[in-house]
Amino acid sequence: MMNSIKKQAVIDVDNLSGEFYFQSLLQEAYVKGALSPKESERVQRECLKLLADCTERFTRGKSSSVRVEIAQGIMASNLFTIGIYLKSLPDVDAALFHIENEPIEKLYEYGYQVLKRKINVANYFFNRVRKSKLKTANHAYNITIDQGFKPFFESYEINFHAHEIPSDIDYQLIHPVTDLAGVEFVIKYLEILYYENLFCSYFDADIIHEVMSGYDDAYKNLLDNICAQVFQNALGCQLLNAPLQPLEFSPVDLNGLDKKLKNYRQAELQTQLKTAAQELITDLELTNPSLKKYLIASLPKITATVYQGLASHSLNKVFVPRYNPNIKPNVHYNMGIKMPDKAYRALVTEFLSCRFFEDKLAIIKEHIKTLADMEDLLIAGDLESTEAAMVFDLLEDIELAVLTKRHPLHPTIDAIDYSASEIRMQQNLDAYMRALPRDRLAQILSMTIAIEVV
Amino acid sequence: MSFELMLFDNFLIEKQAVSEVLLCNRITVDYSLVLSEEQALELVETRSYSLKNFGRIEFGGGIIEKVILTFADTPYISQYRYAEFLNELVEIFYYFKNETLDLMSDDDLINYMKKYFDGVCQGSLDQLKFRELERMAKNVRLGLDPDYNDLYDSEKLMEAEDDDDE
Numbered sequence: 106m107m108n109s110i111k112k113q114a115v116i117d118v119d120n121l122s123g124e125f126y127f128q129s130l131l132q133e134a135y136v137k138g139a140l141s142p143k144e145s146e147r148v149q150r151e152c153l154k155l156l157a158d159c160t161e162r163f164t165r166g167k168s169s170s171v172r173v174e175i176a177q178g179i180m181a182s183n184l185f186t187i188g189i190y191l192k193s194l195p196d197v198d199a200a201l202f203h204i205e206n207e208p209i210e211k212l213y214e215y216g217y218q219v220l221k222r223k224i225n226v227a228n229y230f231f232n233r234v235r236k237s238k239l240k241t242a243n244h245a246y247n248i249t250i251d252q253g254f255k256p257f258f259e260s261y262e263i264n265f266h267a268h269e270i271p272s273d274i275d276y277q278l279i280h281p282v283t284d285l286a287g288v289e290f291v292i293k294y295l296e297i298l299y300y301e302n303l304f305c306s307y308f309d310a311d312i313i314h315e316v317m318s319g320y321d322d323a324y325k326n327l328l329d330n331i332c333a334q335v336f337q338n339a340l341g342c343q344l345l346n347a348p349l350q351p352l353e354f355s356p357v358d359l360n361g362l363d364k365k366l367k368n369y370r371q372a373e374l375q376t377q378l379k380t381a382a383q384e385l386i387t388d389l390e391l392t393n394p395s396l397k398k399y400l401i402a403s404l405p406k407i408t409a410t411v412y413q414g415l416a417s418h419s420l421n422k423v424f425v426p427r428y429n430p431n432i433k434p435n436v437h438y439n440m441g442i443k444m445p446d447k448a449y450r451a452l453v454t455e456f457l458s459c460r461f462f463e464d465k466l467a468i469i470k471e472h473i474k475t476l477a478d479m480e481d482l483l484i485a486g487d488l489e490s491t492e493a494a495m496v497f498d499l500l501e502d503i504e505l506a507v508l509t510k511r512h513p514l515h516p517t518i519d520a521i522d523y524s525a526s527e528i529r530m531q532q533n534l535d536a537y538m539r540a541l542p543r544d545r546l547a548q549i550l551s552m553t554i555a556i557e558v559v
Numbered sequence: 560m561s562f563e564l565m566l567f568d569n570f571l572i573e574k575q576a577v578s579e580v581l582l583c584n585r586i587t588v589d590y591s592l593v594l595s596e597e598q599a600l601e602l603v604e605t606r607s608y609s610l611k612n613f614g615r616i617e618f619g620g621g622i623i624e625k626v627i628l629t630f631a632d633t634p635y636i637s638q639y640r641y642a643e644f645l646n647e648l649v650e651i652f653y654y655f656k657n658e659t660l661d662l663m664s665d666d667d668l669i670n671y672m673k674k675y676f677d678g679v680c681q682g683s684l685d686q687l688k689f690r691e692l693e694r695m696a697k698n699v700r701l702g703l704d705p706d707y708n709d710l711y712d713s714e715k716l717m718e719a720e721d722d723d724d725e
Binding site: 156157160161164167168169170171172173174175176 | 610614615616617618621622653656657661664665666
């Protein structure tokens with residue numbers, strides 16, 4: 106029996122930075138004694154000489170001095186280029202051997218050649234991404250693929266700015282790319298995006314659109330990842346042993362999932378999801394090993410989401426039912442005719458001057474005949490939340506649904522578009538709705554989807 | 560181990576720079592302008608200080624020799640304040656390298672300095688720095704011709720108006 110003896114590496118690869126590979130390698134080698142002080146001094150000296158040469162090329166020999174930040178940028182670019190070459194070597198020992206036995210200028214030249222090849226790799230993945238692009242309304246996704254990489258392929262400058270990423274990337278991946286720079290970052294991002302596209306291509310684009318609309322009606326303006334939601338829904342279907350392609354959940358399905366999963370601890374839940382993911386991979390006949398690895402690697406994140414969804418009884422936000430935003434509403438509600446302005450002004454003046462709330466209620470009961478007037482009065486009436494709740498009690502479910510549709514509680518970021526009175530009314534309505542029994546609330550919320558206010 | 564950028568202000572490099580400056584004496588002596596070793600060292604230190612002060616870094620020989628040789632034949636310098644004058648010129652040079660956003664080459668900037676110093680400034684460093692080079696830098700930043708002077712334009716306009724009146 107032959108046991109091959111492997112040399113113990115002095116340097117811990119985990120301590121090396123992906124973005125600043127060369128610097129971190131030198132640092133580690135120096136600390137661990139793999140690089141003598143004399144050698145490290147030589148490396149520094151040669152790096153500065155390389156910087157001087159590059160600076161002269163940068164100024165085309167017309168200026169003997171440059172601003173410090175420009176020199177720093179050129180230095181970072183040089184070190185990045187050398188790092189790219191060292192990373193392309195089989196292991197850290199080989200990289201150290203090259204640092205010790207090759208002039209820095211040579212390493213830079215080798216790195217420069219590797220960089221050129223890497224741009225071709227980036228181009229390859231970009232073409233794959235474009236070919237596998239998903240038909241979706243998500244703006245961030247579309248603009249990142251259509252426009253975001255143009256600056257990179259048009260103006261990526263490998264002589265003096267190799268470490269920069271001249272691109273406008275808005276779309277977020279399941280696993281964000283970190284610890285990489287320049288062309289390496291772009292390659293990794295495009296590679297991952299290609300795997301995500303590949304997974305989504307197993308499902309119908311219209312169904313994905315409906316899933317995302319179920320996730321959020323305004324998903325086209327969000328920066329959320331599409332593949333993550335599709336994968337989550339697919340996992341849910343797999344757990345239910347339901348067909349995968351529809352990616353659909355009925356309330357009964359969600360109850361079933363809740364019952365099935367709620368007793369698991371997080372680690373057990375992850376095991377369940379991993380089994381489901383492996384079955385899913387088999388069922389969909391996914392063959393790309395990188396895609397499989399990528400999906401499995403995203404399970405801890407998804408497990409945390411599912412676990413939270415179970416704990417907060419909001420599994421419908423994790424395994425989202427599909428929603429088709431193009432389905433026309435089947436109820437048309439007329440808000441009614443508003444009373445004349447003069448009469449309304451007199452009414453509001455009287456309403457505001459009332460000392461007791463009973464008097465205000467009496468005014469409402471006597472004079473308010475349409476929901477249009479009621480809405481105006483609720484905004485103008487300056488009501489406390491308890492008073493507003495008593496007014497809301499006078500309304501039918503459909504009227505509450507209409508008000509909810511017209512006055513959803515907007516997050517603070519949108520609050521600037523509304524007056525203080527409108528925001529107060531939205532808050533009062535939201536508080537009232539939250540206090541309703543769950544069944545009635547669900548009924549009202551389902552009405553909001555079917556209603557169109559005319 | 561640090562990869563921070565640094566200025567080579569160690570003894571050996573300064574000594575080499577001083578000897579390069581002193582070599583210029585061979586040419587400037589024809590104009591009765593000579594620097595002592597002490598003055599040359601001071602000039603090299605001024606360069607290092609200016610580079611640091613204006614956030615710049617320099618590789619290679621630097622511009623001191625170019626400044627000395629370009630200004631050697633100016634009629635407005637005498638041996639009496641020669642060293643002080645060169646120190647100021649070096650500082651002015653680096654200041655305006657920044658002010659012109661590095662859009663001018665070393666040679667062009669030194670030649671402009673010489674042209675204005677010998678011309679309209681008539682040997683005044685203050686006028687050179689605060690009037691002519693400021694205007695020139697502004698022109699360069701705005702993408703105009705470095706020599707462009709709206710003051711001259713308005714003077715010409717006024718002269719033309721006077722001619723019309725006559």
